[in-house]
Amino acid sequence: MIKRILLIISLIFVFNSCKKNDQKLNKKTHDLIISNKSLSKTNNSLLYINDSLNKVIKSMEIEVSNLKKEDSENIYSRTPNYLKRFFPSKISLFKYIFEEVKKHNEIKAFLYHSDIFLDKILQSKNDNESFLNSLNKKNAFTYFFKTTLRDPKIILNLFSTEEKNEIFTIIKTSNWYKESDIKNNINALLLTYQDIENTETPDEVYKKIQSDNYDKWELTSEDTTDALTFTNKYGTFCCNGMLRYCQLFWSRRNIEGNKKVVFNLIKEFNEFDKTHHYE
Numbered sequence: 422m423i424k425r426i427l428l429i430i431s432l433i434f435v436f437n438s439c440k441k442n443d444q445k446l447n448k449k450t451h452d453l454i455i456s457n458k459s460l461s462k463t464n465n466s467l468l469y470i471n472d473s474l475n476k477v478i479k480s481m482e483i484e485v486s487n488l489k490k491e492d493s494e495n496i497y498s499r500t501p502n503y504l505k506r507f508f509p510s511k512i513s514l515f516k517y518i519f520e521e522v523k524k525h526n527e528i529k530a531f532l533y534h535s536d537i538f539l540d541k542i543l544q545s546k547n548d549n550e551s552f553l554n555s556l557n558k559k560n561a562f563t564y565f566f567k568t569t570l571r572d573p574k575i576i577l578n579l580f581s582t583e584e585k586n587e588i589f590t591i592i593k594t595s596n597w598y599k600e601s602d603i604k605n606n607i608n609a610l611l612l613t614y615q616d617i618e619n620t621e622t623p624d625e626v627y628k629k630i631q632s633d634n635y636d637k638w639e640l641t642s643e644d645t646t647d648a649l650t651f652t653n654k655y656g657t658f659c660c661n662g663m664l665r666y667c668q669l670f671w672s673r674r675n676i677e678g679n680k681k682v683v684f685n686l687i688k689e690f691n692e693f694d695k696t697h698h699y700e
Contacts, residue, residue, distance in 0.1 A: 504561050504565050507558040512584060512587060516591070517558070517562060523595070527601065528603060572679070573678060576683065606667075607690070607691050608648040609663060610671075610687055611691060612644050616640050617630075627675040
């Protein structure tokens with residue numbers, strides 16, 4: 422009898438122990454389920470964030486693409502009315518300045534005597550409508566030139582390939598191009614850029630040029646000197662003031678951050694002879 426009682430007690434103890442273990446197991450299982458649900462929610466949240474980021478990135482890529490398209494195709498459409506009433510297209514804007522340039526067979530004379538770029542009244546930006554409406558054709562161009570951003574992207578995309586070809590053709594087929602000193606000065610600009618960029622510290626050289634604290638001849642290669650050498654009835658001379666101008670030209674482009682774009686544009690114009698047989 423006593424043995425039976427002990428057996429029953431043992432069975433009860435084992436049953437209770439199993440029940441407690443089962444309860445602990447159930448609790449752990451429940452905790453794991455909750456943890457799994459939490460991880461699942463976290464994962465879903467991360468997937469949502471990742472999806473959102475991808476949408477933002479895609480949207481930004483589309484926006485950048487549209488901006489590039491706008492720069493290359495519609496940049497002139499953003500030109501204000503004060504300018505468009507005189508110059509309905511970019512080609513008409515170019516033709517205006519080209520007619521001014523053609524008045525001088527020497528580029529130095531144009532740079533020194535033409536005031537088309539230099540009206541001091543128009544140096545600073547003024548969005549007052551009455552002021553803008555008061556501008557005549559010359560002042561409208563000058564104001565546009567003075568207040569237009571020198572951003573490399575704008576310069577790069579201002580003209581389409583077709584427009585550049587048209588502009589280059591107008592210049593290259595003109596009598597002025599054949600009779601003026603523009604070819605020598607274009608070569609000098611390209612060579613001067615290379616003279617400066619081939620130094621050990623171009624950035625320091627640009628600063629010295631800007632402050633006029635340098636020997637201009639130390640920067641000048643023989644090819645550049647030859648390009649700027651000219652002969653007239655009084656003899657042979659170099660460099661008619663253009664060497665300093667060429668060096669300052671690139672110093673200013675360096676400050677504006679567009680020197681490479683401008684160099685490539687001038688080089689493209691210079692090589693247009695070879696590709697279109699205008700020489």
